[in-house]
Amino acid sequence: MQTLPYGAWPSPIDAATAAAHDGNPEFVGFVGDEVWWTEPRPAEGGRRTLVRRRADGTEESLLPAPWNVRSRVIEYGGQPWAGTVTDGEPLVVFVNFADQRLYRYRPDGEPHPLTPVSPVGGGLRWAEPLPRPELGEVWCVLEEFTGDGPCDVRRVLAAVPLDGSAAQDRDAVRELTDGRHRFVTGPRLSPDGRRAAWLAWDHPRMPWDGTELVTAEVGADGTLRGARTVAGGPEESVAQADWCADGRLLYASDRTGWWNLYREGELLCGREEEFGGPLWQLGHRWFAPLDNGLIAVVHGRGPAVLGVLDPETGEVVDVAGPWTEFAPTLAVHGERVVGVGASPRSAYEVVELDARTGHARVIGAEHDDAVAPAYYPEPQIRTFTGPDGREVHAHIYPPHHPDCVAPGDELPPYVVRAHGGPTSRAPLVLDLEIAYFTSRGIGVAEVDYGGSTGYGREYRDRLREQWGVVDVEDCAAVARALADEGTADRDRLAVRGGSAGGWTAAASLTTTDVYACGTIKYPVLDLTGWGSGETHDFESRYLETLIGPLAEVPARYAERSPARHADRLTVPFLLLQGLDDVICPPAQCERFLARLSDRQVPHAYLAFEGEGHGFRRAETLVRALEAELSLYAQVFGLNPRGVPTLELTT
Known part of the structure; x- marks a missing residue:
């Protein structure tokens, strides 16, 4: 067992390994x-x-x-x-x-x-x-x-x-x-x-x-x-x-x-x-009804598991196996049920359940450990207290390495991750991007802030007209709680997210002093532009629920937008964007950066040709992940091995 500072632990999980295992099987039939x-x-x-x-x-x-x-x-x-x-x-x-x-x-x-x-x-x-x-x-x-x-x-x-x-x-x-x-x-x-x-x-x-x-x-x-x-x-x-x-x-x-x-x-x-x-x-x-009257269901509070419901008794029998999370895709044929399941120790696999015997087995995309499972993080399901005493759900991934510990007086850096949507949640599954950080000695906290799904409509509706407030407050509450209890280093906290999570990350950096840096991926940054024609049809009126009608509360759109408050940003950040993104277009990033042009804020902007909303190409995933780690290394004073240095400009 070696004693090394957090962030300096040698890890077999490099960015290429994480990129090769990005994505999961979908749409079974x-x-x-x-x-x-x-x-x-x-x-x-x-x-x-x-x-x-x-x-x-x-x-x-x-x-x-x-x-x-x-x-x-x-x-x-x-x-x-x-x-x-x-x-x-x-x-x-x-x-x-x-x-x-x-x-x-x-x-x-x-x-x-x-x-x-x-x-x-x-x-x-x-x-x-x-x-x-x-x-x-x-x-x-x-x-x-x-x-x-x-x-x-x-x-x-x-x-x-x-x-x-x-x-x-x-x-x-x-x-x-x-x-x-x-x-x-x-x-x-x-x-x-x-x-x-x-x-x-x-x-x-x-x-x-x-x-x-x-x-x-x-x-x-x-x-x-x-x-x-x-x-x-x-x-x-x-x-x-x-x-x-x-x-x-x-x-x-x-x-x-x-x-x-x-x-x-x-x-x-x-x-x-x-x-x-x-x-x-x-x-x-x-859900998917079977010929015998039973119903295959993906259900839960927070994480969703696969079970079989008897509609006459209301009894649900969950599948036996290691899977703690199932994706919303099901297919049935006779008494055969097929879904896609994962766990904190395995990525998404195609799973078949025999509804007659209750036996389940992997039949496709079988998880193959790219590295020794000893390097995988060990998540904790926790509930924190946010403003006004409200519950905030989160998954905490402490730094974890089979052969390394940090000096006894050192607290680890932590990255607070805000999921996209924002009407979504963080699944409880093996994510090699998370393991990329935790195996090097950097903790990760995934926050299911108010507005997330999986916890009922009341929890989901907390974000109504409160986007940029509740999500920011809930992420900050988790970050502060981790620092207060001695789990995380208060001076080495970062925030990151993509899409709506990118919005939360940017809003957090411009409205709080909790974080030392942040990573913002394909974000919403300018509500007025996004709500008046800069995005696609499906979400073109979404802000009426999240913020309020533009015609009625235009000042709220301006006040909440990170692009309008770039002057408040004082800490280093990394901005990642796909140039083919029609959901959160590059123009939003460009306006945000233009408002920073006369400020001395260290940052990097990486824009990727051929990428849309959410990165899919291996070379993009590698570049983005290494850049993110380099940002944290420079800000937190870490010494990760074999990671290219991200050039920060001011």
């Missing part, structure tokens, strides 16, 4: 008896490929580069593929990221386009495909730009011919709904195919504020008739809907203050925990 899913390839430009697991257990990666299975609907995307079996062979439809066209694909052939390219604005985009070979169609969500502006867009349910006749002809796409709602999810069909259900909502609501559950009759000719709202509303969020095997409608609603399950309006399991979540991507699934 069955194609006949086979399980398929999408999987990231950071070393291949960050693209996502399709992975097939045959019934005999063999696995293959399909669609080589440059194919990229990823949708841009609402910019955050959604279910980009679906499959069925026809003529004894898999038939898959998928969205290709580069052109956003829908393609038909059989594994022994080449993809064939089903939809045209539109020259108008962001073009035509598709999500949540549902193959209907009996009609010769695939039903899906269509997002169609009608002009060059980010909000010149309409969304409907549409039917695309499987024969390719619409590949050059937009008029060959049959619209199923009339476009009365700004946003829709993909249709779910009842077992007899005679009814369809989907979610809809309109500006200024976000889907976690209020959605409508719509049902319609499906005619023999494949038309939708008599659409009507059966649940939900402006103050009730229905997160997902599906059909039981007996044809009864099942949905997750937060009408009690928690996303709980209902069947034809009857509460099935009234618990103070979530059976749903924020719909950041179309096609998220927190």
